[in-house]
Amino acid sequence: MRKPIIAGNWKMFKTRDEALQFILAVANKLPSKAYVDSVICSQFTVLRCLVQRQGENLRIGAQNMHFEDSGAFTGEVSGLMLKSIEVEYVIIGHSERRAMFNETDETINKKLHKAFEVGLTPILCVGEALETREANKVEEWLENQVTLDLAGLTKEQVKELVIAYEPIWAIGTGKTATADVADETCGFIRKMVEKLYDKETAEAIRIQYGGSVKTSNIDELMSKPNIDGALIGGASLKADDFVTLVNAAVK
Ligand code: 13P
Secondary structure, three states, rough: OOOOOOEOOOOOOOOOHHHHHHHHHHHHOOOOOOEEEEEEEHHHHHHHHHHHHHHOOOOOEOOOEEEOOOOOOOOOEOOOOEEEEOOEEEEEHHHHHHHHHOOOOHHHHHHHHHHHHHEEEEEEEEOOOHHHHHHHOHHHHHHHHHHHHHOOHHHHHHHHHHEEEOHHHHHHOOOOHHHHHHHHHHHHHHHHHHHHHOOHHHHHEEEEEEEEOOOEEEHHOOOOOOEEEEOOOOOOOOOOHHHHHHHHHOO
């Protein structure tokens, strides 16, 4: 049995005061970490204050990291630095970073290796654009992305990895993939992992769906066998909605 994981990706939202209000509002309302991993991935400046107030049922993650520990990389933050402030998760390869900040499968692969080396749990984002789905090339696309992104990772690392399947056309658009399409595609990714590693690894890895997940569609998504959780943008910004979304995973 895989433990579900519900993660909020706050993107570039929330000042310190707003982040503090959120954390106070969700305190004591999240289900036990024995049943679900609840994670908030915030921008860098509020990470430490969230870590200090997270409570026992919430984990904190970043949205990006550099693959070197330190160096002349103006404006960057390393995985080692995140670890040093007790951050536990890091999103890697989000489609917004791939599209707007020139992240490639090569740098994403380096980041995954570094995240494991320093002891962070990565949430790797993969997913296709609308043209790729319309051209019936989703499997080809994901096969390439997953193979390049996971290159060189050990079986033990991949069992700990979280993959978020986020079709680009469903992000922030209000268009959710139907639960069946999301399940089928997450199932395809699981088969890819089996092909690259083995059945045991494929059964252990947690695969989330992301893209316009909200309180009204989470139940159906979570009822699907290949969907182990969700990576949620907009709806994770509201404390009440986040609590509802996490609770949906333990029903
Ligand atoms: P929305 O939930 O706002 O569509 O964002 C999805 C996402 O990009 C999460 O990483």
